[in-house]
Each structure stands twice: as structure tokens, then as C-alpha cells.
Amino acid sequence: MKAFKKSAYREYEVSAEFNEIILSHTESYNGTKKEQLKSFFEDLQHSGCISGMISEFIYHNDCKAFYIKHLEDLEAFKNDLEESLGEPIANRYKLPHYTFLCWLCFEEYCYDIYRNTFE
Template sequence: MQSYEGTKKEQLKAFLEDMQKSGCISGMISEFIYHADCKKFYIEHLDDLEDIRKEMEDSLGEAIKDRYSLPHYTFMCWLCFEEYCYDIYRTSFE
């Protein structure tokens, strides 16, 4: 976030807005660029990530689809990270 200008709060807001526009697929989260990194993270946090997806699907009332046909572990990392960022934005700036 240090590449954004302004106060810490302004930097956070700009980062979260970029995440909402571009998502993890843009490569802006270096820990989730490579499938191997996503796979490792997914394996370490499997239960938590799947619980987040299930809660999201229950809230939406439908399954969340992988429209890019990504490996499941990459899809899950991106989905959960983007949802986490959206939740921070919603609770902090809306």
C-alpha cells in the first residue's frame, strides 16, 4: 500500500478500490500470482477458505462459479482475498 499517496487510511481506501476494480487476477497481490503459491496457501487454510465460500454461497443463495476455469486452489485464494478486501472496504468506507 505504500505506493499509494496520502494518509494510511487514504492509502488503504485506494488499494481496496483498486482491488475491487482489478481483482487478484491483475497480479496486484504478489503472494497470489503463481498457482504454486496459491496451492500452498490453500492447503494450509483449506477449512477456513471453504467455510468462507460456503457462507458466501449461503448468503447469495447460489453457487459461486469459477468463470476463469482456474485451478480450484487459485480460485479459492482469489475469491476469499477479494471478499476479505470488500468486507474491509464496506465496514470502513461505506
């Protein structure tokens, strides 16, 4: 999908798995592929991973397995994001680190695609 190529984070290997997750969740939305993608991103921006809308990231054990598999990418992603913001990103919900990073990176990846595609 063209929109995925617009992400500043596409260089990370984890982005391929994020793309698969996104595509699996957009199928339940109505409209064209682009409309489905936009609706999914808007729901995610409104509710976030904390809402449970991303089944791959509901349980801490699933997040932990995903984090271990993509540890270097997720940590580098967070570091790059903090560097661009100029400040550390707080784990304000006091989540396990692996859940926090899965949610943070996935949400930022999706927001970046949304911003570059629909704004």
C-alpha cells in the first residue's frame, strides 16, 4: 500500500509487521482501501492501543513476545522519537516496559502514516 511507503519509520524491520497488523484490522471498515485505512487510523488516534482495539497488543504476554522479537527496532524507534521531540517519553500508565513500547511505537507509526497521507 502506498501509504506505508510515506512513513518516516519504514526503515525499521518492525514496520512490515505493523503493516500486517494494520491491514488485518482495516478489513472490518467500510469503503475503499484508503477510506478503511483513514477510519482505522482515526479510531486508533481516538482510542489508542489501551482500548484493546489492537488484538495483537491486548495481553502483556503478547506484547512481551512481540517486544523480544523486535527489541532493537522498538528501542531505536523510541530513541529516535525522543530525540525528535527533544525530551523523554514518560510511561504515564506505569505499564510493563514491553507493553509501553509496543503501544508507543505502533501508535506513532500509525499516526505518522496518517499525518503523511491524510493531513
